[in-house]
Amino acid sequence: SQTIHQWPATLVQPVGSPLSLECTVEGTSNPNLYWYRQAAGRGLQLLFYSVGIGQISSEVPQNLSASRPQDRQFILSSKKLLLSDSGFYLCAWNLLAGVYNEQFFGPGTRLTVL
Amino acid sequence: AQKITQTQPGMFVQEKEAVTLDCTYDTSDQSYGLFWYKQPSSGEMIFLIYQGSYDEQNATEGRYSLNFQKARKSANLVISASQLGDSAMYFCALITGAGSYQLTFGKGTKLSVIP
Secondary structure, eight states, X not given: OOEEEEXXXXXXXXXXXXXXXXXXXXXXXXXXXXXXXXXXXXXXXXXXXXXXXXXXXXXXXXXXXXXXXXXXXEEEEESSOOGGGOEEEEEEEESSOSTTOOOEEOOOEEEEEO | OOEEEOOOSEEEEETTSOEEEOOEEEOSOSSEEEEEEXXXXXXXXXXXXXXXTTOOXXXXXXXXXXXXXXXXXXXXXXXXXXXXXXXXXXXXXXXXXXXXXXXXXXXXXXXXXXX
């Protein structure tokens, strides 16, 4: 069966510090991978998605970047965090994009920028 | 552009009663899918139920059913026989054929089940 992992689970970082969040999927090959952010009391906003190694699509221009160095690894990064980067970051995957295919979410990383 | 509206920030329901969570959507795409996810306090998003725009029958999954009214562009979630473990945030989400990688989420409804 497939599982998705995210780490760290929680993170407190000062403004201006770098960020690296990691997401890995097990039990499948060539998944589509997604990064979402959820601000407090809000729905999820898609940040990036990837259909393959090295292929990243950005949905919202911002202070963050994403990379996919391996088939089942997706990394969210920032060179300098802003206060507005605080939130709950969720990674998701599916095998096929499209209207019939749900996305499966990881446990999330709660980021607080002080 | 697609949009999801959940007008109920919070709902209360008595244990063992049924509850309906509202969701309306807006898209010009003829092909789309609607999803409901549950988010307990732990934060993970749990997939509950799916309805496709071309599905003629309303979707059902155990105690969850989706009241799909295409002409009104609504996709309400019905939870029957509520349990204490149903207390959580519930999100409606839309994906369209034109934007097949992007799930658009509503702001969610916080459901509290009262013993």
